[in-house]
Amino acid sequence: MKNDSFRLKIGTTYLEITSTESILECAIRNSIEMKHYCANGFCGACKIKLINGKVKLDHNGGISRANIADGYTLACCSFPLSDIEI
């Protein structure tokens, strides 16, 4: 799998993230607290608003289609396809 590198902006903080790392994994690796529980796309606890950019969302029912249409995603199972801002 190709391992592209992107920039993740959280508030005023910029982080490096790769296409094989979830937003949650990147936050934890950088000691940024992010609400989560199952870390597997089931519970919805890690729901975040995607302000900019595109992600590959690979969830297990933890988010509704309406939420996705409104720009929300799950940090634990969202992998960047571009620079992203949350």
Ligand code: FES
């Ligand atoms: S932590 Fe449960 S869906 Fe992300």
